[in-house]
Amino acid sequence: MSDTAARRFRPPAVPQVEVRGFWGPRIDVVADRTVGILFDRCIAAGTLDQVDPAVPVPDLRIPFQHGNSVTTQMFWDSDFGKIIETAAYALHRRRDPALERRIDEVVDAYARLQAEDGYLDSWFQRMRPGERWTNLRDCHELYNMGHLIEGAVAYFHATGKRTLLDVMARCMDHVIATLGREPGKKPGYCGHPEVELALVRLARATGERRYLDLAAYFVDERGRSPNYFDVEAEVRGERSEDFWFKTHEYSQSHLPVREQDRVVGHAVRAMYLYSGMADVATETGDTTLVEPLERLWADLTGKNLYVTGGLGPSQANEGFTVDYDLPNESAYAETCAAVALVFWASRMLGRGPDNRFGDVMERALYNGALAGLSLDGTKFFYENPLSSRGDHHRWTWHRCPCCPPNIARLVASVGSYAYGEAEGEAAVHLYCAGTADLDVGGGRRLRVVQETDYPWSGAVRLTVGLDAEADLALSLRIPAWAEGPTLSVNGEAVDLAAVSVAGYARLARRWSAGDVVDLDLGMRAKRLYANPKVRQDAGRVALRRGPLVYCVEAVDNGPLLDGLSLSPTTEIRHEFVAGLLGGVVALSAAAETDAADWGGDLYRDAPPDRRPTALQAVPYYAWDNRGPGEMAVWLRACAPDAKRDGTARS
């Protein structure tokens, strides 16, 4: 599709990767339980009634909010899009005719709903006829279409059925005819980015350049002056200053994207936009997008990212506030935002392997995103705080159910994020037992078989499969956290420094079937400290091991977790506990805690007595799976020293 000869890494399609190990059972849970739950709850909410033109137009089910400009019911198509996508991945995992029939039923309703001219949006067609394309700022038309595109592409890959793919391609042809810079078109774009990255997937699936061009148009037009959303508001007879969120930073349309250098506004929108920008840069070879993307990446990862890979601290805008503002208990850190950061990071790998992107992708995946799904696949987090007094719990559904299908589709497609394929090259971004069949160009397939207990162990064996010997570069991510990693090929040690390119070991050689690569990443339990500008974490320490960030829970440590403190020098032990949370490596350490036997005293001249205790930490992703209780990621980093040396206090 591109005229340039740029190096271009793409993720393999989900069916190219068979996943076992850590992620295998998680995908099974999504396939066995979560997908069904998503369908059931969505349909129970009335979503299909809104789509199906054969049933009467339903009453409004969900009230308006934000000055009556938005009801979450406007986004129902996106829920179906994500559910179809999740279900498609599940079907690849295991055939399920009943599930396939449910999808076909929804697809059929959409096919019947689609307008003569290709337009498709159940809210506008059924609930607000005549109002289409009048409020791109608030009403998510293109966002909905984008998610349906993603569902269509995944379903096509999983089943070969192209009804929805054709519907969505026709819909995008209508969009091409409606939106754009040409005379007679509206120079609009969506208030909620998403369709950009979806269009790139559609272009890849169909081979049609025009969908890539439409994505590039949406990226390029965004934030130009005069702001489209202001113009559009005036046409509606509204004053642009009455916009609920006050600033177009909310939707990252305050400036042309190439002039943006701070992550602002709604976090999910930001991540989806940057994902689309990165996709467009990869596919078109437009290098003018690279520098803005690097600036935004530095701003996010250097100033605005939770240690869990969560992001967007504020509930008010579901997004960013000021630099280094990372409150723990009130963290919004929407599951969707961490999922979307995985999307962005994976797309930043499009220009080639780089562990800056791979490491953050892994951190967001294993922590901020995965926390959003309960171990049994039936309950969800919307917000992901880094501490709780015991009043934050997983729910079974939400008035705005964007997160459940988002984390479900990510888990179900995780194999696709683990690899990159390019002309004469392949990359392993994530380690996980399984088998990938990668297209390395020229009709060649490179099979990579991973054997590993990752993330519980840092030892990975990769065995190569090839029909014939081939000169290929295989790049393996060496995470920045790896402690003295070692690498060998067919038992012969490789000098990592000599082959290291952007944090990946790049093994460019003639490969044969049966070649074996042994990698040991050197995984140790370690402490993490936050930049002192993060005032909420001052004097505090977090624990991690490999890609996993840990937390303490009251169920293991008793209440009053803020009383716990960990000396900077205590040994952190690790142990795999099969019966704990589905089998995890738990961390433990000697610690101290405040003795809370103060009776009726609220304040005293002397500090609390300290008593020794044993601390146990579990992976953050697994918290709140054992009943209510306090949780904390950031522990106090020291004990008051007065008690240690026995000197007088005050």
Place this chain on the structure above:
Amino acid sequence: MSDTAARRFRPPAVPQVEVRGFWGPRIDVVADRTVGILFDRCIAAGTLDQVDPAVPVPDLRIPFQHGNSVTTQMFWDSDFGKIIETAAYALHRRRDPALERRIDEVVDAYARLQAEDGYLDSWFQRMRPGERWTNLRDCHELYNMGHLIEGAVAYFHATGKRTLLDVMARCMDHVIATLGREPGKKPGYCGHPEVELALVRLARATGERRYLDLAAYFVDERGRSPNYFDVEAEVRGERSEDFWFKTHEYSQSHLPVREQDRVVGHAVRAMYLYSGMADVATETGDTTLVEPLERLWADLTGKNLYVTGGLGPSQANEGFTVDYDLPNESAYAETCAAVALVFWASRMLGRGPDNRFGDVMERALYNGALAGLSLDGTKFFYENPLSSRGDHHRWTWHRCPCCPPNIARLVASVGSYAYGEAEGEAAVHLYCAGTADLDVGGGRRLRVVQETDYPWSGAVRLTVGLDAEADLALSLRIPAWAEGPTLSVNGEAVDLAAVSVAGYARLARRWSAGDVVDLDLGMRAKRLYANPKVRQDAGRVALRRGPLVYCVEAVDNGPLLDGLSLSPTTEIRHEFVAGLLGGVVALSAAAETDAADWGGDLYRDAPPDRRPTALQAVPYYAWDNRGPGEMAVWLRACAPDAKRDGTARS
């Protein structure tokens, strides 16, 4: 007024006490600047237009909130009541004919507004005629009347003018005829307690027992079943479950007051109610109120009180949440609530001196309450957080201007809180240079002259004045924080332990004019630690000296105050700095701070480098008087010890 012979301490009227020292200039600022500001801003808001029947009925100025049940405009009479009260105290301080004319103008408007039958409430008479006594839960009629009573009593004491006093007495006679348990009356009471304590003041000023009985009725009837507010809501055609605040805990009417044992709901309402309960207990000798008051006192001071004497952590209900929930940055801790705690504590002294009450009164007065008024008397805090990232500032006015006149009237009448007078007894609750003329019964006046630099020094000399020798008990508060206090009478040491009664030195002897008492409280800068159940203060330390709680501000210490830490053993130095914040004792200490030179790193394996620094703390009441910046009361209590002993970090 009472039939009992119970020991009963009352505060002297403001004109009985001449205040110099710390409080003198503060009262002058209120008299010279704040009172005028209060009048100007209130009248500019349209308040007098609502009162004066000679002007046309104005339009609604302030929108409704809370499901359209409340506009702050309903409370405008209370603003006038508090302003008149403040102005009355100011007039005692210095005659000001222009100010007196302003008051007379408002009083005249109220006199003309008062209904034939005595009813008086400008909102209902002018804005909602015909609706009086239909919504005691939300509409503050009795609250407004209570504040006007307090203004009337103060103005009568200051000037001898009794127009407003007579108006309010007649208004209360109307209330007596309207509300009560007798047939034909409504068994109501106010959603916002206040009138109870005001009625006790009215009873004392007029000598009329019926006003005390009305106060006792309001106390006794509150929270009985069926709940009056539910009955009333049904009469209005509303469902009681639609009440915005969901629970009658909000107004402490969820249970009869004698069954209450937890401080709940709106903090100011709670404090006013308990104040009224204590007043009624003192004046009627009703000992059945004592135990509930003690339970509530223990619950507040043992579990729910900020170290500043602030209270009510939550903005949502302007009140209490769960025990030990004392967040610092998001603390609501309304100025009015700390002021009202001073009221309650002072009234708990009605049954006799007890430093449990006197100490808390002093703490709330000097910290949580006084912080609400800028040093120049022109700007105000509504919320009083215990830490700020630099975005919390004093404002010049507020849509709900309850706090400015509340702190102003407290400051202007502080002399009244410093003493208690009883039959044959007197007590000194607060130390401050000045002269008090106390009524100790039998026509005797006891003059107490205090010479002291308190709160900067703990040394106090008291000189007695009497017309004739008298056997009297003079009780002097010995704060629990005093370090090795000493006491002498006419140069002769007194064994404090021998004369100590409930934390007061009770000097029962024959007193003569010219007797001199020298008291040294032993004032030292000290550390305070919070109960480990207060998770927000775990591992943290606060500084205080005498009654003052200190804070650090960025203007003295630079930004990133969370980086500061104070070892438990470092010496805390104190020094009076005349040029600082109008003259304060500042505290200083060697401390450490995080070196914030992390460049683009957000997280690292090693803790921040620590560097030595000097910490300066200033009294909390004086913060945010030198421009915007961070502030913190609770400092990190130690430095990471890894940096100290130079050992490796994990």
